[in-house]
Amino acid sequence: MAGGRSAAIYLFRNDLRLHDNECWNLANRLADYVIPVYCFDPTHFQPTWHFKFNKTERHRAKFLVESVQNLKNNLQTKSSDLIVFKDVPHRALQDIMSSCASGQVPVNAVIYQKEVTYEEINVEAKIKDLCEANKIKVHEIWGSTLYNLQDLPFKVSQVPDTYTNFRKDVESRARVRPVTQEPAQVKPLPKDVILNSHEIPSLTDLGLKDLPAQDRRTAFPFQGGETTGLHRLNEYLWGTNAVATYKETRNGLLGTNYSTKFSPWLAHGCISPRFIFREIKRYEKEVVSNNSTYWVIFELLWRDYFRFVCLKYGDTVFYRTGIKGREVEDWSKDLAKFRLWAEGRTGVPFVDANMRELKETGWMSNRGRQNVASYLIKDMGMDWRLGAEWFESYLLDHDVCSNYGNWNYAAGIGNDPRENRKFNMIKQGMDYDPNGDYVRTWVTELANIPGGKIHVPWTLSSGELERYGVSLGENYPKPVVVAPEWSKHAQGTNNKQNYRGGKGGGQQRGGGGSGVQHRGGGTGGQQRGIDFYFKSEKSGGQGGEGRGSGGPRGGGGSGGARGIPRGGRVQY
Incomplete structure (x- = not known):
C-alpha cells in the first residue's frame, strides 16, 4: 500500500456541478485521493417501460453530454478530472476498485446523491451490494431539493397530500440550509492507478441520430452544464x-x-x-x-x-391508478390515435403547436404542458402513461418525480384535490396566444389565418379556408376531438354562429366536415368562461393553489395573502 493512502469514489448522477455540492465536499474530506466518475448508463437509452419510446431522446441526450463535458472541464481546472464510463454504475465502480487495488491505493468510500424512485434505487442497491462485498463504506447524500429531507417538519409518511398544506408547513416551520462552499483543497486523482476512462460519447455513440442545426424558433437556445x-x-x-x-x-x-x-x-x-x-x-x-x-x-x-x-x-x-389508487376503466391505449397528439396532428392548433415545439426542441412552456396533458387525458381519453413516457423521452428538463407527479395530477389520480379539472383548449389559446403568434410559429400551414381565428380553423367557411390556403383533412388535419365547452370561445374568435357544441356528436360547417368527435359536456349547457372546467358544478369551485387552475386571466380564487400563483408545474 502506497504509504497507507486511500481513495474515495464520487459517482456523479443528477448532480453535475461543483458549487453547493455536499457529495463533492465530503469526498474531499474522506480520502487522500478523489475519483470523480460519471456513467452513461445504457439503461437510460433503452425503451420506456410500457410503450417503448426512446427513454432519452436526442435533445436531452445532447444537453446531458454538454453538461458532462462542462463538468469534466471544470474538474480539470482544479487539477482533477472526470472518469467516464459507458456502462452501468456498479460495473464501472468494480473496474475502478480493481484498478485501485492493483495500484495499492484501496477505495475506502463511495459517495453519491440519493435518489428516490424505482430504477435509481435499484442502481443504489447494486452499488451497496458491491461495496458490502468489498468492505467499502457507502455515503448516500440528500442533495436535490431546496429543503433538506432531514429538515422537514413532518415524517415522510406524513407528507401532506395537498401542496398548499405542504407549502404552509415547510415555509413556517423549516429553513433552507446555507449554500455549501466548495472545498478549499481538491484532492487529486491517484497518480499510480490506471483508470480506464472513456471518451464522452457522441449522440451516435449513444444510439441516437445527430441533431440538425438548432431550430431558430426555440425558446431554449442554451447549452447544458x-x-x-x-x-x-x-x-x-x-x-x-x-x-x-x-x-x-x-x-x-x-x-x-x-x-x-x-x-x-x-x-x-x-x-x-x-x-x-x-x-x-x-x-x-x-x-x-x-x-x-x-x-x-x-x-x-x-x-x-x-x-x-x-x-x-x-x-x-x-401505476395506472396513480398514488390515489383510482381506476379509470375507459382510458385508451390506441397508439395510432396517440401519435396524432405526439406529432402535433390533432387538428387543434394550440395543442399541435406545443407538441411540435417539444418534438423539435425538447422544450415546452408551463402553460403548454398543462394544456396538452389535459387534452390527451380529458378530451382524447388516452392513458396518462402515454403522455408521461413521451415527456420522459423528449423533455430537456425531465425529472422523474416532477414528470410523473405532474401526470398523476393531470389525470386526477395524484395530488390535485379537484380530480375533474379540465382545460378549455380554445379559451387557453385565446388567453395566452390571442393573436395566434405562437401557433403561427409552429403550425406553419395555418400561418395565413389572421388573429384568433387560427385557433379554430374548423369553424371557418370554405371560402375563408381557401383564401388562407388551408384544406382541412389535406394540408392540416380535421380535429380529432371537439369539446362542447369550446363553443362559446370559438364563436368569440370568429364572431359567427357556425360552431356547434351542444349534445355530443354535432357537426361543424365550413370545412370541419364529418367525423369530428365530441367529448364531455352532454347537456349543451355552458359553464363559465374560465380556463378550466369541472365535469360537475358540484365537484368544486375555483380558487386556492391548484396547479393549472387558470392564470392571470383565469377565474381562480386569490390563493393567499401574497397573491400565491395558481398553477405552476415545476417548470421555469
Whole structure:
C-alpha cells in the first residue's frame, strides 16, 4: 500500500456541478485521493417501460453530454478530472476498485446523491451490494431539493397530500440550509492507478441520430452544464431583471425570458436550488422583493413537493391508478390515435403547436404542458402513461418525480384535490396566444389565418379556408376531438354562429366536415368562461393553489395573502 493512502469514489448522477455540492465536499474530506466518475448508463437509452419510446431522446441526450463535458472541464481546472464510463454504475465502480487495488491505493468510500424512485434505487442497491462485498463504506447524500429531507417538519409518511398544506408547513416551520462552499483543497486523482476512462460519447455513440442545426424558433437556445446554468441565473436576475416581472410573464409561449428556463439545469443538477434561493434572496435585498421574486421560490417548492411525494408513495406514482389508487376503466391505449397528439396532428392548433415545439426542441412552456396533458387525458381519453413516457423521452428538463407527479395530477389520480379539472383548449389559446403568434410559429400551414381565428380553423367557411390556403383533412388535419365547452370561445374568435357544441356528436360547417368527435359536456349547457372546467358544478369551485387552475386571466380564487400563483408545474 502506497504509504497507507486511500481513495474515495464520487459517482456523479443528477448532480453535475461543483458549487453547493455536499457529495463533492465530503469526498474531499474522506480520502487522500478523489475519483470523480460519471456513467452513461445504457439503461437510460433503452425503451420506456410500457410503450417503448426512446427513454432519452436526442435533445436531452445532447444537453446531458454538454453538461458532462462542462463538468469534466471544470474538474480539470482544479487539477482533477472526470472518469467516464459507458456502462452501468456498479460495473464501472468494480473496474475502478480493481484498478485501485492493483495500484495499492484501496477505495475506502463511495459517495453519491440519493435518489428516490424505482430504477435509481435499484442502481443504489447494486452499488451497496458491491461495496458490502468489498468492505467499502457507502455515503448516500440528500442533495436535490431546496429543503433538506432531514429538515422537514413532518415524517415522510406524513407528507401532506395537498401542496398548499405542504407549502404552509415547510415555509413556517423549516429553513433552507446555507449554500455549501466548495472545498478549499481538491484532492487529486491517484497518480499510480490506471483508470480506464472513456471518451464522452457522441449522440451516435449513444444510439441516437445527430441533431440538425438548432431550430431558430426555440425558446431554449442554451447549452447544458454548470457554467451556462450559472450564467443564465446571473442574466435572468442581475443582467435583465426579468425575475422582477416573472409573475406577469411566466405564462408566455415565445422567447427566452418569459420564464426562468432554470429547469433543465436543475433536472441535471447543473445548478443548485439552494443557490437559486440564495441569489433570489440577495436580489430581493438589493433590488426588489415582490410577488414575482417569491413565485420563483414557490415553483422550487413544487419541485421539492413532488420528490417528497414520490418518496412517500414509492412505485405507485408509476401505476395506472396513480398514488390515489383510482381506476379509470375507459382510458385508451390506441397508439395510432396517440401519435396524432405526439406529432402535433390533432387538428387543434394550440395543442399541435406545443407538441411540435417539444418534438423539435425538447422544450415546452408551463402553460403548454398543462394544456396538452389535459387534452390527451380529458378530451382524447388516452392513458396518462402515454403522455408521461413521451415527456420522459423528449423533455430537456425531465425529472422523474416532477414528470410523473405532474401526470398523476393531470389525470386526477395524484395530488390535485379537484380530480375533474379540465382545460378549455380554445379559451387557453385565446388567453395566452390571442393573436395566434405562437401557433403561427409552429403550425406553419395555418400561418395565413389572421388573429384568433387560427385557433379554430374548423369553424371557418370554405371560402375563408381557401383564401388562407388551408384544406382541412389535406394540408392540416380535421380535429380529432371537439369539446362542447369550446363553443362559446370559438364563436368569440370568429364572431359567427357556425360552431356547434351542444349534445355530443354535432357537426361543424365550413370545412370541419364529418367525423369530428365530441367529448364531455352532454347537456349543451355552458359553464363559465374560465380556463378550466369541472365535469360537475358540484365537484368544486375555483380558487386556492391548484396547479393549472387558470392564470392571470383565469377565474381562480386569490390563493393567499401574497397573491400565491395558481398553477405552476415545476417548470421555469
